[in-house]
Amino acid sequence: MTESTHPENATTAPPPDAVVHAAGLDFHYDGYHAVRDVSLTVRRGEIVALLGTNGAGKTTTLEILQGFRERSGGDLAVFGVDPFRDPAEIRARTGVVLQEAGHFGEISVRAELTMWSRLSSRTDSVDRVLGLVDLTHRSENRVDSLSGGERRRLDLAMAIWGAPELIVLDEPTTGLDPESRRTLWSLVRDLRDAGTTIVLTTHYLEEAEELADVVAIMHQGALAVHGTLDEVLATRPSRIQVDVRPVDGERLIAAAPAGVTAAWNDARRPADAGLRALEVVSDDQQAALSWLIRTADHERMVLGPLRASPASLDEVFHHVRNSTTDPATPDHKTSEVSR
Ligand SMILES: Nc1ncnc2c1ncn2[C@@H]1O[C@H](COP(=O)(O)OP(=O)(O)OP(=O)(O)O)[C@@H](O)[C@H]1O
Structure with missing residues (x-):
């Protein structure tokens, strides 16, 4: 907190x-x-x-x-x-x-x-x-x-x-x-x-x-x-949910900068079967989004639907x-x- x-x-x-x-x-x-x-x-x-x-x-x-x-x-x-x-x-x-x-x-x-x-x-x-x-x-x-x-x-x-x-x-x-x-x-x-x-x-x-x-x-x-x-x-990290077509998924996750945690969420199935659900959690939503976009550009990674949301009151x-x-x-x- x-x-x-x-x-x-x-x-x-x-x-x-x-x-x-x-x-x-x-x-x-x-x-x-x-x-x-x-x-x-x-x-x-x-x-x-x-x-x-x-x-x-x-x-x-x-x-x-x-x-x-x-x-x-x-x-x-x-x-x-x-x-x-x-x-x-x-x-x-x-x-x-x-x-x-x-x-x-x-x-x-x-x-x-x-x-x-x-x-x-x-x-x-x-x-x-x-x-x-x-x-x-x-x-x-x-x-x-x-x-x-x-x-x-x-x-x-x-x-x-x-x-x-x-x-x-x-x-x-x-x-x-x-x-x-x-x-x-x-x-x-x-x-x-x-x-x-x-x-x-x-x-x-x-x-x-x-x-x-x-x-x-x-x-x-x-x-x-x-x-x-x-x-x-805002006292808890915000969450970005995005469906991606990863080039090298594990490398992507390992490359997340300090303060940004990225993980696959295989419990969530994207509508497009070629995509995989990624969750990015960070106190700094802007930094997390910047990293995601930069990485997608750099890796030529397709980004599907994306949703950024604050923590819920339940989480707090x-x-x-x-x-x-x-x-x-x-x-x-x-x-x-x-x-
Ligand atoms: N008259 C009392 N004598 C001794 N302890 C009390 C007394 N009234 C409440 N307590 C204790 O003080 C603490 C705070 O109680 P309080 O009723 O203010 O909590 P609360 O947040 O309103 O709880 P709840 O959501 O269950 O109503 C509790 O541990 C309760 O057991």
Whole structure:
């Protein structure tokens, strides 16, 4: 993974549009180091997706950001205040969808939202939020008659009550069918387009690819990589797939310069039986392409169809997951993409 020094640290002033500015966040549960040196800035109107394996520290990080837990170390400002010291300010400006929300099953959707409205410091109209989450037609039905997807939309209705500036969604689409997931994505995009800042956790890489302006991958409590999707994908080598009619295939592969790896991929069968599939992997796509073209010219080698593509989020995620860190090391270092 490409490592670079992240500009955010405890001494860096947050950008003017920062909603969340965390520098070197740490958290221990009874001696277990669950969040390690996490530095992350979330800007107004951005969707940030927090990814990571089970137990990576995503929910704990979200709980610290909302002021539910007091950090063990590091600096944190949400809306410019310390969320643990000033929870009322955070509650007033933040909507939340928890991983598992509790509902009063025996009352109607409308009655539950009305009860919710009395608990919230923000004002809104039940009909407005029901319309936004497309639950108007279910408003008089009992909550326990809702499908899983409809309940998740009801959770979202509570989170968007009173149009909070920040919405925190912990695995908002877990268990939803693809159609319900797409509906929720569209809602989240609309909220972002209206200027809402959104931080979400998800185990669906596709969800992060679809929604996120910024992707952050946690591993063993630390932020292993974060940046825009393109920046995150660029932390792994890109791949060129090309079908070639080689003059001397082995010589071609042996001649690949440093930083460029070429290998035959006999699992992929070119449509033209006279060609053979070659895969070229490199951090420097331009250097790899130049070498390929130069070599083809020099060797009078026929090049067939060629496709150059960045690494997938799946590849980045697996690389992070397989990278070994020592959870017992208190000074575990983050590696991040400059933004
Ligand atoms: N109340 C607690 N007491 C002790 N350890 C905890 C507590 N809550 C979480 N942990 C541990 O802290 C680590 C981080 O948990 P956290 O829930 O933040 O991870 P996560 O990334 O959200 O995981 P998942 O994707 O499974 O929801 C885990 O190893 C978990 O077992």
